[in-house]
Amino acid sequence: MSHVTRETLTSVLEEIALLLELKGENPFKIRAYRQGAEIVGSFDGDIVARARDNDLDGIKGIGAALQDKLHELASTGELEFHQKLRAEYPAGIFDLFDVEGLGPKKVAALYNKLGIDSLPALKQACEDGKVAELSGFGKKTEQKILEALARREKFADRFRLHTATHAAETILEALRDHPKVLRAQYAGSLRRSRETVGDLDFIVATDSPAELTEWFSRLDQANEVIARGDTKCSIRLDNGLQCDLRAVSNDQYPFALQYFTGSKEHNVALRSRALKQGLSLNEYGFSAAGKATQHEPIPAVHDERDIYRTLGLDLIPPELRENRGEIEAADEGVLPRLVELENLRGTFHNHTTASDGHATLEEMGGAAIELGLRYLGIADHSKASFQANGLDEERLLKQVEEIGTWNDNHGEELWIFSGSEVDILKDGSLDFADDILARLDYTVASVHGSFTLDEKTMTRRLIRAMENEHVTMLGHLTGRLLLRRDGYAVNHEKIIDCAAETGTIIEINCNPHRLDMDWRWWRKARDRGVLTSLNPDAHRPEQFQFLKFGIGVARKGWLRKEDVLNTFPLEEVKEFLGKPKKQR
DNA sequence: GCCGTTTTCGGCCCGACTGTTTTCAGTCG
Numbered sequence: 002m003s004h005v006t007r008e009t010l011t012s013v014l015e016e017i018a019l020l021l022e023l024k025g026e027n028p029f030k031i032r033a034y035r036q037g038a039e040i041v042g043s044f045d046g047d048i049v050a051r052a053r054d055n056d057l058d059g060i061k062g063i064g065a066a067l068q069d070k071l072h073e074l075a076s077t078g079e080l081e082f083h084q085k086l087r088a089e090y091p092a093g094i095f096d097l098f099d100v101e102g103l104g105p106k107k108v109a110a111l112y113n114k115l116g117i118d119s120l121p122a123l124k125q126a127c128e129d130g131k132v133a134e135l136s137g138f139g140k141k142t143e144q145k146i147l148e149a150l151a152r153r154e155k156f157a158d159r160f161r162l163h164t165a166t167h168a169a170e171t172i173l174e175a176l177r178d179h180p181k182v183l184r185a186q187y188a189g190s191l192r193r194s195r196e197t198v199g200d201l202d203f204i205v206a207t208d209s210p211a212e213l214t215e216w217f218s219r220l221d222q223a224n225e226v227i228a229r230g231d232t233k234c235s236i237r238l239d240n241g242l243q244c245d246l247r248a249v250s251n252d253q254y255p256f257a258l259q260y261f262t263g264s265k266e267h268n269v270a271l272r273s274r275a276l277k278q279g280l281s282l283n284e285y286g287f288s289a290a291g292k293a294t295q296h297e298p299i300p301a302v303h304d305e306r307d308i309y310r311t312l313g314l315d316l317i318p319p320e321l322r323e324n325r326g327e328i329e330a331a332d333e334g335v336l337p338r339l340v341e342l343e344n345l346r347g348t349f350h351n352h353t354t355a356s357d358g359h360a361t362l363e364e365m366g367g368a369a370i371e372l373g374l375r376y377l378g379i380a381d382h383s384k385a386s387f388q389a390n391g392l393d394e395e396r397l398l399k400q401v402e403e404i405g406t407w408n409d410n411h412g413e414e415l416w417i418f419s420g421s422e423v424d425i426l427k428d429g430s431l432d433f434a435d436d437i438l439a440r441l442d443y444t445v446a447s448v449h450g451s452f453t454l455d456e457k458t459m460t461r462r463l464i465r466a467m468e469n470e471h472v473t474m475l476g477h478l479t480g481r482l483l484l485r486r487d488g489y490a491v492n493h494e495k496i497i498d499c500a501a502e503t504g505t506i507i508e509i510n511c512n513p514h515r516l517d518m519d520w521r522w523w524r525k526a527r528d529r530g531v532l533t534s535l536n537p538d539a540h541r542p543e544q545f546q547f548l549k550f551g552i553g554v555a556r557k558g559w560l561r562k563e564d565v566l567n568t569f570p571l572e573e574v575k576e577f578l579g580k581p582k583k584q585r
Numbered sequence: 586g587c588c589g590t591t592t593t594c595g596g597c598c599c600g601a602c603t604g605t606t607t608t609c610a611g612t613c614g
Contacts, residue, residue, distance in 0.1 A: 013614085027586080028597090029597055030586045031586090032587090032589090032597080033586035033587055033597095034586075036586095036587085037587095054612050061588090062586095062587070063587090064586060064587050064588080065586090065587095066586055067586075067587085094611090101612095101613095102603095102611090102612070103612085103614095104609095104611060105612095106610080106611060106612085108613070135610080136605090137604095137605070137606095137608095137610075138604090138605085139604065141603085141604060141605085142603095142604070142605085145603095145604095147595055162603065189614095200614095202614085220612055228601090229602090229605070230602055231601095231605095232601075233600095233601060233602070234600090245614085247601095260614095261614080263614090265614080267587085269598080271591090272598070277590095279606070281598090283598075283599070283600080284600080286598090286599090356608095363593080363605085382614090466596085541598085
């Protein structure tokens with residue numbers, strides 16, 4: 002029996018939904034499977050064990066049929082219903098859904114009428130002009146499919162935050178400078194601080210929407226205009242990133258901003274709450290829902306806060322809008338006061354030219370002062386990371402001396418903590434002996450090799466490291482590189498429990514390639530009493546800017562100022578690091 | 586397939602845009 006994970010359950014449910022769509026099944030049944038996948042994916046608890054034990058009663062959205070199917074899948078590793086559906090279509094057909102402009106109806110037509118079952122077959126059929134002949138298709142559709150196929154080979158379909166943020170801020174600035182724009186903001190997953198984004202959404206309030214969409218389509222950055230109407234325009238930038246503009250009236254603006262910020266799941270939950278109050282909510286406003294018996298006046302709405310207030314909720318920060326308990330918390334008035342960039346007083350885990358950084362200790366210190374930080378933690382690589390010019394004991398102790406000199410001269414302005422990003426070796430031991438580590442102010446323990454251990458062994462390896470008195474924090478927990486490499490297998494729950502027991506901090510690595518540990522785990526970790534540190538892992542001064550991405554992760558993870566070590570004043574950090582780990 | 590202080594049956598979010606049509610289906614968000 003193959004090993005069943007949460008991922009197995011969600012992907013099977015999603016695949017069933019797709020296959021049912023191909024067959025032209027009842028759309029509501031299809032949605033039930035999709036929602037089932039969503040619920041399983043974000044379930045707070047060991048959903049795999051619950052499914053195996055047939056203990057799924059009372060989970061909203063998982064009815065009798067899905068319970069049976071999940072139980073069968075979790076206990077046997079297979080699901081007959083799924084296998085049978087799958088056998089009706091070739092495997093390559095799933096790739097067709099990824100082509101822009103192709104949905105279930107068109108994919109079904111391509112397969113049923115032309116036998117197209119793979120991307121190469123699709124390309125060939127378009128080039129032969131066969132696709133244009135199908136009813137419901139035409140010359141333009143055929144051309145667009147070819148373009149979409151070419152684009153797939155050339156561009157990524159998702160983008161990391163530094164790329165997306167840079168483009169978004171440039172365009173937002175231009176929008177706000179436009180004389181006909183009253184208010185403007187970017188919405189979508191970027192506003193929610195997701196770890197990667199698929200496209201950018203801009204909302205503007207204006208009295209001249211058509212003029213704005215026209216202007217947007219002519220932006221310098223627009224490599225291609227995908228669509229343009231009187232209220233909506235989509236362009237594609239040179240790097241393939243799609244940007245959508247929605248132009249609305251000033252009255253509609255808060256609704257459009259709320260709606261397009263999402264998430265979809267959050268909005269669905271919000272709308273159903275509105276309906277219970279006799280209100281219908283969409284991207285343009287509130288209206289009376291159902292049989293309008295006697296409708297109370299709908300309160301005026303000027304901004305997002307008013308929308309939430311009308312629904313009896315505190316304003317929910319965009320980062321929390323994932324339908325993971327934020328609506329309930331807002332209802333009870335117990336939303337956390339989230340940490341902000343301005344709360345940060347220092348930062349740990351930064352590199353210098355001593356290992357693989359591009360700036361000297363003095364340059365990094367100078368940049369930290371310019372940023373207004375009160376303290377800085379240096380943590381260069383250890384000797385096992387020879388590819389990164391890791392420090393041996395001698396060079397490390399020399400650096401400790403240099404930092405001492407810095408503190409003698411500049412400590413009043415910027416205090417530097419001497420540390421090490423010490424490698425966790427394959428067996429969980431550390432790259433430096435305890436007596437060396439004891440001479441440092443702090444350490445970040447990270448895995449830089451032997452990534453392919455199985456989950457149990459990898460988890461044991463990390464736990465052994467955390468049990469060391471001298472390990473202050475764990476670096477980039479899973480080693481993932483977003484859009485490039487999955488993290489190594491590790492049992493997050495056990496790591497979080499161990500961090501809580503041993504008093505080990507888990508860093509949020511703020512590098513936009515990592516953003517590790519993932520935001521989805523932080524609320525749980527926080528509730529167990531685990532502390533984090535927002536670490537830019539800066540290899541050059543500009544990379545202190547990564548802190549803003551880490552703040553996004555922390556906020557998405559429901560973290561408050563008091564959950565983040567580097568919001569503490571210097572004296573408190575010194576006191577904290579001076580205490581034995583267990584007492585922190 | 587799921588759900589129920591309107592319902593155990595009959596609902597389930599919907600508006601904008603494009604392309605293929607000749608009044609609308611499909612896709613997207």
